[in-house]
Amino acid sequence: MNHRNNEARWSEKDKRWHIYVQSNGNRHHFASSVGMNSRKGKIEAEKKADKWLETQLSDENQKVEILYDKWIESLKERTQTAYWKQYESYGKVWIKPLIGCKRMNRLNENDLDKVIADAYKKGLAHKSLCNIRSCLVSFLKYARKCRATMLMPDDIIVPQNAPRGERKCLSQKEITILLSSEKTTRRGKPCFDFYIYAYRFLLIEGLRPGELCGLQWSDIDDDVYTINRAINSLGETTTGKNKNAKRSHAIGELSAAILNEQKAMLKRLGMITPYVFPDFDGAAMRNKNLYTAWKRYCAANGIREMSLYELRHTNYSVNKDMPEAYKKLLFGHSAKFDGGAVYDHAMAGDLATAAKMNDDAFRKLANK
DSSP states (O other), X not given: OXXXXXXXEEETTTTEEEEEEEETTEEEEEEEOSOTTOHHHHHHHHHHHHHHHHHOOSSTTSBHHHHHHHHHHHHHHHSOXXXXXXXXXXXXXXIHHHHTTSBGGGOOHHHHHHHHHHHHHTTOOHHHHHHHHHHHHHHHHHHHHTTSOOOOOSOOOOOTTSOOOOOOOOOHHHHHHHHHOOEEEETTEEEEOTTHHHHHHHHHHOOOHHHHXXXXXXXXXXXXXXXXXXXXXXXXXXXXXXXXXXXXXXXXHHHHHHHHHHHHHHHHTTOOOSBSSOOTTSSOOOHHHHHHHHHHHHHHHTOOOOXXXXXXXXXXXXXXXXXXXXXXXXXXXXXXXXXXXXXXXXXXXXXXXXXXXXXXXHHHHHHO
16 A cells, blocks of 8 residues: 655645645545635545545546446447347446446445345346346446446345246147147148257257257267357357357267258258258348247147247256266256356266267157
């Protein structure tokens, strides 16, 4: 910490106490307008100088909303659109309306708790509240780098009784329908579903929808394929959700049959494309088109409407007896996903073992 070796002086010209201090080549000026005959003005100016020497804060007087917008601009330069747009939305809807007009030097943990409490009162789900909390923590990390605050929140509270989204899974009957029915409706008439093998591959392999959209034939090497990319809802190609998203899967018998049927269908249609599961035009699958088709398929086959991501949840439920280490190989979860297990690297034969366990689990359901 730098120590001040001078005192504030009174200026008759502008009737204020002034003090100049310097640290690491940076010179700053502080003042107080409290009158000459009061030591309070001298003490106030010197306290401001001492605080700056201790913290080196430089932008603490700017408003939260101003710094927040600067943060979003910095995110635009180094993150995917989907990422910064979500944080931009949190700021616009939940953060800036409540604390945007506060000065950074007046911001405290109670203000952050109020943001979460307000969103909770308005019915936001637990996961969304956790996302807003992560947004606040990231913003304050940026603010500390900008020397705009020293605030380091330890415990932004998310109410445990906040509503949690219900995760659906296909029933045994619905799984049987998906693996047997290829029909859907288009303009009210029954027809073959162009996306049927995509649904089935999502179910059997437990992929994230974006990973399926990005899968290319070049990613398949004999009986193994590798997740090298994902395509998000904005059509952007990314490296995946997390560092474990890039992974390899052994191709089990069920998945091999689905891939062969997909390849045969594309050949019949005369479609040449690098994508395993392309859209109608042969380009990369659009998340929106796939989901719209999936909803039509569900309605046509008496399956409860659910998201495509819930096919991944279904796979996880079907494989509930699979050892956790093998689940990590299939699902690309982080090491902390199950609350503390240490991630084990894939050993020779582990991919094939996981694929066989996955096949056996689905065959068991189909044979009941």
